[in-house]
Amino acid sequence: MSLHKNPTLKEAVLHLPQKEKDKLLVRLVGKDKMLMKQLHYQLLEDQIDLEQRIETLKNTLTELFADSRTTLKNIPIYSHYKTLQALLRQASGLINEHEKVTKDKFSELECRIYILKEAFERYPRLFEKSAIHTASKLQEYTKSRVKTTVNKFDKLHEDFQFDLREDMEKLLTFAGDHALI
Template sequence: MSLHKQPELKEAVLNLPQKEKDKLLVRLVGKDKMLMKQLHFQLLEDQLDLEDRIEQLKERLADLYTDNRHTIKNIPVYSNYKELQSLIRQASGMINEHEKITKDKYSEVDCRIYILNKAFGQFPRLFEKSAVHSASKLHDYVRARIKTTTTKFEKLHEDLQFDLQESMEEMTAFAMEHSLS
């Protein structure tokens, strides 16, 4: 239930003595892991910490693809389509969490382009036309990821777009060549 739907409760909370509000706030923050991460970032970290977070995220994404290089083969069969879609979903989740915590749009777009280009580079045969149902599910999912990434890219400042232009063009070219855009 939302606090906004109960204006009396909201008013009562706002009228509490400061010491009681502080206790409640600390208790509530402790119950929400994402809120704790967001507050930690906002209150205790600076630009250097953001750069470290971005570097760590990129390493984790690279490790994810490296660790799965033996599980997923570049052979168009059912299991490989499913595994690659699962891998991209997992990578997207890591990026989503990073963005929710840091609110850094540039690194979000950079990492989204990275995971798509990595998938395209490592598993190009899985993006060829196929009658296998799991292939079409993977292709639909990747189309949605491309659309989201392109939209977020276009919202970036033109200087930031310039920095990502080459990798964005690489992603777009592969997508067009394989009818994914």
């Protein structure tokens, strides 16, 4: 049950003694891992830590794509479509977590563009038309990722857009050529 749906409970919590509220807060925060990460970032980290988080995320994404070379080839077969979609989902999950914790829109978008560009450059044949059902699933997933990335790019400040424009144009050219827009 949400606290917003129960205003009497909300009022009761707000009228608790400060010491009691502090105990409850610490217990509740301990039960939600994402909230713990967000609070840790907000309360204990600074700009240097953000830069380190961004660098770690970029390295992790680079390693994901490097590790995929052994299991994923640019050959349009069932398992490669499935593996690439799983790779993109995993990478997107890492980026989603980074954004939820840091609220840094620029690095989020930069990493989203990176994973799409990597997929397009390394595995272009997997985005060609195919009668295989997993190919269409991969392409639908990629379409939604491209759409999300374009929307986030459009909302970004024009100075930041300038920094990402070249990569974004490459991404959109490939997506347009392969009917992913």
